[in-house]
Amino acid sequence: MSSTAATRPGLADRFLTGVERVGNKLPDPFMLFLILFGITAVVTTGMALADVTVQVPGAEESTVIKGLFTGEGLTWLTENLGANYLGFPPLATVLPILLAVGVAEKSGLLGALIRRVFGSAPRWALPYAVGFVGVVGSVMSDSAFVIIPPLAALVFKAAGRHPVAGLLGGFAAAGAGYSTNLLVTSLDALFAGITTAVTENLPNPGSPVTPLSNYYFNIASSVVLILIAGFIIDKVLEPRLSRQNVPVDELAEDGEHASAPAVLKAELEPQEARALRWSMIVGAAVALAVLVAVIIPDSPWRNEAGGFLPRSPLLSSIVFIVFLLFTIPGLVYGRIVGTITTGRDVPRVMGEAIRDMAGFLVLAFILGQFIALFNWSGIGSWIAVAGASGLEAIGLTGYPAVIAFILLTSVLNLFIISGSSMWTLMASVFVPLFALLGYEPAFIQGAFRVGDSATQVITPLNPYMIVLLTMLRKYEPEAGLGTLMARMLPFVVPFWLAWVAILTVFFYLDLPLGPGNGIFIQQ
Template identity: 45%
Template sequence: MVATTQQPARKQRRSTRWLNAIERLGNRLPDPFMLFVALAMIVLIASVIFAALGASVVLPATGEAQPIQSLVSSDGVRFILESMLTNFTGFAPLGLVLSMMLGIGLAEKIGLLDVLIRRTVMSAPRQLVTYTVAFTGIMMNVASDASLILLPPLAAMVYHGLGRHPVAGLALGFASAGAGFTANLLIVGTDALLSGISTEAARLVDPTMVVTPVDNWYFNCLSVVVLTVVAAQISERITEPRLGTYQGDVEKVESDEPANAGRGLRNAGIAALLYLGGLATLVFWPDSPLKNDDGGLIPSPFLSGIIPIILLFFIVVSVAYGVTTGKIKTSRDVSERMADAMRDLGGYIVLIFAASQFIAWFGWTHIGSWLAVNGAELLTSINFTGLPVIICYILFTGFMNLLIFSGSAKWALEAPIFVPLFMQLGYHPAFIQMAYRVADSSTNIISPLNPYMVVVLTFIRKYDREAGLGTLISLMLPYTLAFLGLWIVMLVGFYLLDLPFGPGIHALMP
């Protein structure tokens, strides 16, 4: 368990005892590497059984029948052997994590982050830091999945520097970035992606129907405010009291502030401004290559290339600081510090090898599609009307998120079924899309198929070597339950008060 102060059992709240029990139970699971191996074996066995029974699924969007494919077959064996390396090297989160940690790790190893935190955050009010981390995590989904690996370790460093439990900061960063993924004050790529799928599904009923990226904007803006407050309160009232005082000993690399650190920060700031200024000029330049063909930014090469843009930003400011302070004297120093950062990710790379095979096998067999479509048909057979069916749909999608992590893939499966169904009942497709988003987003952080859980667990083990999946799940559950519950209340409130979810968009169609 995470290092904490000892508290008398009689003083522990019921919720704390419940979360501790979940942590103990979860930590009895095998090591994450072996857990993914076991899950892969379960998929293999299930694929044989399903295929022997002749199971298949008809995709709602295309009408194409997909049989369940057995991994113990000629095609299955060839797939396992021929795709093993590409499953690993082509696993999207792997490249994202390694690339981001090259930049963040360089900034950490030369002492830039440590000095920056002590100079700018140590004096910040306690509550301001908590709310700032929560708000930043929710808003950072503009950078897509990068927020899930960028914020948690930085939030842990902030908390540790302030004398607070670093795991509490890490948990808050991951929860706000993951469970608050659908909320934002801006219109981001997720809005465009989901609305496009919703439009195609809605046109099965009404060929003129269009769901735009701004159709959920009002609801999302309010969600940012509500979730920021709720996440901060959970962190301060549940997570931190449960964790207690941090008693671990984390090795700090080059934590002594050099004499010319101030000048180094100044030069790093100048480099940051020059970089951002150049980037802004390139983005808004007429016919910029970072814009889409229509001259917009959603979607655009700028958003799809946000990871290398952030990586280069960290490298630029780190080199400026390192050269000024003498931490970087030759180009070799840059590569050596990056290599040091990569050594810290050795355990993560090993885990990803097993996780990538399991996820690839699960997709190839079509078991995930079979579960989603048949589960959806079962739900529709209940024949509910009004708010009960919407709430049941939210709970159903939250459960399906434990089996299919990709939000766009899951919506592509669900939208052709549920959007036409609910449109027949008089609901606007953008309202159904919003119901889907709150369910998908709030359960992201407890989905066993979430590849970033492995990343966060690696970060937690920096502060507690004994932490396991049970530790992470027990930390995330309060956020998931609170976010999901409050989002359902908000959705019901918008419905009953007939408030617009976006410009001119209400729950019921005119």
Template identity: 50%
Template sequence: MSKFLTGIEKIGNKLPDPFFIFVYLAAFVMVLTFIVNMFDVTVEHPGTGETLPIKSLISGEGLQFILGEMLANFTGFAPLGLVLAMMLGVGLADKVGLLETAIKKSILSTPKSLVTYAVFFVGILGNIASDAAFVLVPPLAAMVFYTVGRHPLAGLAAGFAGVGAGFSANILIAGTDALLAGITTEAAKAIDSSFVVTPVDNWYFMSVSTVFLTLIGGFITEKIIEPRLGKYEGDLKKNFEPVSAIEVRGLRNSIIAGSIYVGLLLLIIFWPNSPLRNEDGGMIPSPFLDGIIPIVLLFFIVMGTAYGVTVKKITKLADIPKFMGESMKDMAGYIVLIFAASQFIAYFNWSNLGTWIAVNGAEFLASINLTGLPVIIGFILFVSVLNLLIFSGSAQWALLAPIFIPLFMLLDYNPAFIQAAYRIADSTTNIITPLNPYILVVLAFMREYDKKAGLGTLISMMIPYSIIFLVFWVVLLFIFGLLGIPLGPGIEMYL
């Protein structure tokens, strides 16, 4: 395994800079769409029934899209605003020293044997904050590992794997549950107009999965990833001194400020007819979840400011934007990478290539008439590969559910079971697909500890998590199915 991963790392690091990788991929898509378009290839969208042509980027229409939408592709790329906004708050907390102090006071007191598992558990639960977890958890995990004398890249890998490969798992009901359940319900109505899949239909399975993946992820980190990395000998300009009295006061004051902020937030949430709850008074979906990024951003600004004022790093209001600006300097490389990545993803989506690949792949899988466990395995493997091309889990499910849910319902499979299988496949390859824009974020954090680290370094660390998670998570699903253990309240499925 070590030789295999080393080989992947060497090959991966010989690839061009990630910026040019996306430039070359964009050029490849342009040529591919031109060739496919010559044969008048079309695809029927399974959800809308609309016939979509494979549009050529090397055409008048394509040129208009490339030039006319270039800025919109960049500025409208959702992860860009999310990452930069989060880094304003997190960066402020980091630059004034709050994160370092918090780590030294809390994590360092945790037994070293539990640090890895704590990182994974927090990472998996992080999907309650949606994509914000990709920005928060990996760099904090790297700092934790560095602080306790372990290789920071192992911590970063564990944090990224927990957030990405464990994205669908949680012990809480998250927005992902509601979003996927809604799509599944609509697809199921093609067979049974009264069938409903609720957000809690996978709750038991995903709760068990959270603990299950935490244990497996910790094992992979400590037995495969960390031994391979060896002892960290990087030149990192971070010398962690013992926590001083003024830092303790700063941490205390930041916690008080953060608690007041959370208290006010809860007051608004539970206020009668709260504007942060939905029309039915619920939280999924709700304006609160829609605004989770600004809410978390303000949380870090409040705590960072309270800490900075206490330790005298913030002595005037102008210091706050100054520290925020310093954190933005660290994101310059990411912004450049996103410009190229956003263009490639936009080209791929505009051409309808992703839809064509998804629909034809699904039809092929249906045509080979597999039954029982093999068809579930085939479905999971198909989605795992497709996820390398379509990163958005909801967009991919919106394409696949209208095809596969009716198909599996006719084979007597519960739609909630198929949805759970989809969530496994969609999550486990999140951390190795080049279309995951947060790979670039993690790569930028990685280079803070290892200037020579490249895309190959990152992918080689992530592959063990992706493969092992996929295998064991599928086994867990089959255990539920073979024993008839409910996936959620009242949702039983026997294989």
């Protein structure tokens, strides 16, 4: 084979290069939403000058479209700039959970939990342990992409398995399953806040959306995706790496592959094990105290009917409960291992967590303005009514419309990596649209989760793909983005199909996606 033929990019690489080129032309999320805000401002002004109105089904009066570049619109913006930002619903839920997760992560508790799972797993179960840690690892937000892959490679190597299988499998499970979890995370709070914000002006917004609104669906999805991830790592990825003769040793400084160290340890030190044990005991005690407080007769956390659904103080207190279950065990762990020694360390680790999310806090400013304009102007209602009418006209109003929505989300996810940015954009249009067709906002949020995660491990616009590529090149210096894409695809397609299948089961059996949240809006 000639050198020219050997170096000529294949079809897959040319396609991925095209995706990268197109995606790189998109502005960053802040500028993207600033541009969208400007477009919305111009369009709403034109519609307002044309006296456009929309009749939302179920509303007594027509909605008059209001324009930003009018006297009313300009005074609305100048008076509400700060309120639009501080009133952005995700801030009230995400920030407290971030503070709590920050304590659990910076104290070392989350890392110790991951190492415990890896260290206690037998050799044959390691792929499934990686699947479990990867999917559940989204509780650490983006840190999962940096922490889990190299640790998985370490334990695979120690067990005599291919370390690259652990490296790539950990990343795939963390990325392709990012939007689901066995636990309630800050992402649940973020999505719920955005969904709530765009339902405020709907005549029938359905059941309240909380961080628990997709919890049953998340549990089912997590279990299935964990098993699929483990199976693919074990039966597809690792055998293929062996057939390709991918080295099992990292490169030494001289460029030669180094032999394995005599001992590779992922297990906990005695002090860490003791700290983890006590933090779990304390966490269980906190959970038991909460349980007792809510199940006793006449509990103040029950609703007026004495229950918990569809609305109750308990469901409104989920953020507080999550805060306790992360913060208190984290403090216990940190105190025992010495990462938190004085009261001054608590605000320090919380501050580090907030600094890690500074980009989101900046982005939230323009997201809040965009959603506020969408709601205030009435253009969201107009788009929803027009879109619902269009779908009805072509007969696409049932479950196929939901599948089309998931497909669109998966494609857009190749270009817009930020889940909060994409859900802000899509929720503004599709939540009201599907609500008019009778679907609960929580159900559409669940459908979005499917499309939002599965494809993000095959887009070169994911910045953590570059981090992973750097790790991979310690074993394969010639590896490129095409190498990663080819090895991630076996995860993407099964994840997507299985996730859609789970949603389909929930849809056709009309199962609740979470406490108090079903598929269809009850009239």
